[in-house]
Amino acid sequence: MLNSNAGMNPSIEPTVYVIDDNRSVRDSLLDLFTVTNMRAAAFASGTEFFETVDDADCPGCVVVDLQMPGETGLDVQSRLASLGSRMPVIFLTGHADVPSSVAALKAGATDFIMKPFVSQALLEAVDHAMQVNVERRQADAERDEVRTLADTLTPRETEVMFGVVSGLMNKQVAYQLGVCEMTVKIHRMSVMRKMKTRSLADLVRKVGKLRTD
Template sequence: MPEHSKTVEPATNIAVVHIIDDDEQLRLSLLELFEAVGMPAEAFVDTTDFNHRGDPQAVCCLLLDVKLPGVSGIEFQRKLSEAGFDVPIVFMTGDGDVTTSVSAMKAGAIDFLLKPFQADDRLSAVNTAIEEGKKKREIASRRRHVRECAASLTPRERQVMKLVTDGFMNKQVAYELGISEITVKLHRGSAMRKMQARSLSDLVRKSELLQ
């Protein structure tokens, strides 16, 4: 039975479950499971295979074997993180290694499944990872937008926004910066418009995304 995958193009617009495991039977079983429930999925033999054919930006959930030939699953998790890819990962392993599972979870893994596992366990873990991934992508999208807005601020507007969002009153900001209160209000209003902030609390939330 040839290994297959159900893909949708373009990959960057459709979230896909990616499976990395050197066990062919398991890969085929998972592909069939996800196809049966209508989830686009792709399978890879190891991390090198994924690097050649996969797209981290399209991953909605990565089912990753801990003990892979070459680069291990744990090491691959670290490499993805260092490359700036915040991928929701569900680890799979045939060994009940508590130390490894704790390390993986601390590094951001969504779940840690012990083989053999039931179909419901797989789907539950993947659905949880997908939801977590959606939240992360939404936050990342908001952060990109806020950074684009902040790039248009003048140095003085940045100073005023920083002090205002830190809780300083206009008169206190004026004193700290050695400018008039009227000038502070002008810079504050301009910063609010550029940041597309509807209120002070909205500006505070957006400034937190810049941290």
């Protein structure tokens, strides 16, 4: 269990990163997460967080105050996005700020909670954020695996693959590429083997991941 910044190794297990300029709020949140057996670390500012955490894309989520002097919660969210972080962001705020709420949610925040907050509501929001983080990592891992498989294809096999998944029949792909149908069939079998697929539907699903930004 980690409740301070000392000796932090964020890669060990998912962590709740609390960023709030109010020390009493930080202490309260650390106590809450400690009691519920969650690994947590707290920071007084976004600057302190980014200077301390070596990997901004480590497993976990960020609970950040919306209104902070200097770097705001929205600034922290934007910086995380620029670093390619998949950590979900939960915003805490003591003031109803509709424009900021909309901006945060549009930028991908998983929850927006008003202070004073109900502990159970925050814990549920954190549980949801942790699950979102797991799903994002799984999706990225699957996409990376598919890209690795696709890199083993020859240029012609790639052309055949995209032709097939677009709904074209073998003879149509052959006509489009200026080759005989048997050549397409041979390339198609090679594509299925290299992409580790057993059906056209599975191949379509995997190619869909290649097209996901």
